[in-house]
Amino acid sequence: MESIVSHLIDLGAMNLPEDERDAKLQPVTQDGVAPDDFYVSTIYPTEVRIKGKWVKVHSQRMDGALAITETSKGITAQCKILRDLNVGEQVVVDVQGIRTIRKTESREKRNTEEFSFMSAGVSSERRVELIVEQVAWELRKIRDAGGKAIVTAGPVVILTGGGEQLSQLIREGYVQGLLGGNAIAVHDIEQSIMGTSLGVDMKRGISVRGGHRHHLKAINNVRRHGSIAKAVEAGMIISGVMYECVKNNVSFALAGSIRDDGPLPDTQMDLIKAQQEYAEILKGADMILMLSTMLHSIGVGNMTPAGVKMVCVDINPAVVTKLSDRGSVESVGVVTDVGLFLSLLVQHMDKLTSLYTAQVW
Secondary structure (H helix, E strand, O other): OHHHHHHHHHOOOOOOHHHOOOOEEEEOOEOOEOOOOEOOOOOOOEEEEEOOEEEEEEOOOOOOEEEEEEEOOEEEEEEEOHHHOOOOOEEEEOOOOEEEOOOOOOHHHHHHOOOOOOOOOOEOHHHHHHHHHHHHHHHHHHHHOOOOEEEEEOOHHHHOOOHHHHHHHHHOOOOOEEEEEHHHHHHHHHHHHHOEEOOEEOOOOOEOOOHHHHHHHHHHHHHHHOOHHHHHHOOOOOOOHHHHHHHOOOEEEEEOOOOOOOOOOOEEOOHHHHHHHHHHHHOOOOEEEEEOOHHHHHHHHHHOOOOOEEEEEEOOHHHHHHHHOOOOOOEEEEEOOHHHHHHHHHHHHHHHHHHHHHHHO
8 A cells, every 4th residue: 555655646646635644754863874664756846744734845856865854944855865864854754744746737738738748758750850949949948038958968979970069059058057978078179189089080980090099198188287177278179069168157067987088187086976066067957958878868867856858869769768758748858860969959049040130130
């Protein structure tokens, strides 16, 4: 019965008013460790009933615990990952006194909305241009309203020739944050200073002699300057995605892994700190573009509450389905080449700019 009730709560079911009871709480007795049977949070807005009142949970994300603190200012509830729990906090256990707020749109209504969750979870090739047009409109609205759009990108963006288009989006103010790993920055910088990516000439599409050393030379040069920003200031990096981030004050976070060469001095090799940097940039995001990076996209998806529009672009349907399976109405999956997607997106952005200019005149 408890298992069934737990699933029903996740779907937005609520107890009848006469059956409402306060949530069960147990204290944290060891930093970073939750009590047994703690309630695991979802991406959906959640409220907890404490002393007869419903308290909104802050910092909503999935796979966290609900930490309750009481001070002279009142009762607060916060979603915390296990390692951040502190002795003295109370944690919600069991499923009593919890409710999640889910949108009740029918599948038919979802398919008619301007920006909707595709019924199959991912879009087919024939719908790529439609999705791109919708994304272009959303990015334009977010920028004009002073909102926040975040890009999570993998090195494939550079390898497929999409770096130029992503750089343009950053330069024109459509991107307010960039998340990725060591590789996207390395390949982008290699292309900027040597015209190659993984030793392949990006204009001719052929490997160059000694090209396998190029990415290491790029890393070494940045390390000599101390950071990507200092390399840009020194004139070593004169174009590309990272160049535009520095020049346009766009925050970026690079999360390292065991496979990284170098790494770049900006790459955060402490996993916990990298997660914290990601979470900080994601705060207040209105939209996230996930471009051909499975692990970083899944990580970002887990940190993101419901209500944030997400577009996952990948040539691998399994990656797209993984993100769409979160069930968020605002998630859209696009199975296509990321270079093609970015090229089409920039074309639509240019059309919108031309249309806007014509209307002003």
